[in-house]
Amino acid sequence: MLTALLLIGAGILLAAMPYVVTSSYVMHILILSGIYIIFALSYDIVVGYLGMLSLAHPAFYGVGAYTSALLVMRLDTPFILAFAVAGILALIVALVVGYPALRLSYHSFAIVTLAFTLIMRVVWINWESLTRGPMGIPGVPRPRLDVPFLGQIPIDTPARYYYFILILATLTCLFVYLMIRSRVGRALLSIRENEVLAETLGVNAFKYRMIAFAMGAFFAGLAGSFTAHYITFVGPEFTDFYYITMLLIMVILGGSGTIHGVILGAIVFTFVPEYLRITPEFRDVIYGVILLLTIIFMPEGIGGKINDLLDSRRLKPHGFVAND
């Protein structure tokens, strides 16, 4: 009951946001927060629930961004189709990379996924005929949605972008929530906690790893596609290692393996850097220190702390930090 009221309250608040917030700059950061919520939640499927440190996420983000931008610009594909293909292609790429990589040990998996991210960046830079190399592709068109009965709705104002990402982020949360509560979530948890036992109980660990890795990539691809059509640009920057530090901070400080924690982490770490205007040189140092302190003093993250306060009996989430 309380949860329902809270959810309705939050829903109304979120829906009213464009009427309350007058600054277009704040709207911009809110939209970015939405993107990061999807990005971080999808990362948490792999890092938090599966318990594997993947460094391939920026690659899937880039695949999604380039795919939908190129489809719309070169082939005149309707946005919504290009958007879906972006997610699906990221998913397929994840299956191809995951097939060998997910058979490896924890550390080797991290290295292979890191290599994949670096390779994809090189691909974006050097496949000039397709990607225009380091210059990137400007002028990515804004989304147009074909809605039945309402006709074509161009997504061209901050408010419209906001509602679009709000719906996407909500759907992502819902999906992750349903997955975690389902038998799939339980199987993933069992693999993370004790793989030998999970296998003994009949869980095909490799298959579930593939599923989780691919689902993470799917949502990362969607986030990439949205971003490209929002900032109307796509370039090799999409596959930057910087995103890994960003995602790790959001997921670990927020609380890996918790939905509310990761959402909180995503919002806080979209706003904080914007407002503090930290120079990039210091940024990485500060992020590193924050990560280190969190892992030492609060490995369960904010979300985990909240869970502890609400229900001391519930299972404690723990991500890859304590899992090794």
Next chain:
Amino acid sequence: MALLQTIDLTKNFFGLTALHRVNFHVDRGEIVGLIGPNGSGKTTLFNCATGVLPVSGGRIKFKGEDIANHKTHEIALKGVSRTFQIIRIFPKLTVMENMLLAIQQHQGERILSSILHTPRVRRLERHARQRASELLDFVGLTPLTHDLAAHLSYGQQKLLEFIMAIMPNPEIVLLDEPAAAVNPTMIKKMMGHIVQLNKEGYTFCIIEHNMDVVMELCHRVVVLNYGEKIAEGKPQEIRNNREVIEAYFGG
């Protein structure tokens, strides 16, 4: 035809022979004891039979089908359950969640319908909970159904692990030291459960050091020493076998 059978099963660990041409079988409805001194290869045999370790030579047949080097989860789904020497449960999950995990894969994998929680999946889930409740009741863990498994006593965790192995209604249950490190009352309880389930048709193969348990429980005993089978027979015969006495009871 034997339910589970090993034919010349051999396992080497980098030159060390853990199992050497072991011929061993369990028939349907039996309780077979597997004994031997520490390091004689008993657990290794379990690990080979459940696909946890690859075998170096020989065959393992389950219902006539060669399962050597098959994947652990595949063997599990064929109907081979097991417990471990050192308890393996999911301490951060509740007792009920542990039980549900033990059966869900046996009910088939339906990834998307699981996520969408379709009526079919709901029905399977109800059935799983029903069976879990019955088994928890059987061993007297019902009051702890919603406690974290970590909060159970050692003996209770052993019981939980035991009924998790029973949960999917397996064809054979491999128990690795079910009576180790638990108090005499709990040993009696555990033995009672095994006998009861055996009467209901479950087949067991048990590794055990407690000779009283082995003598009382098992229909047939197989003795391993340094990876080789040195004796096999009825508990009484084994007790009087000179070679066994020397190897096992320290001569």
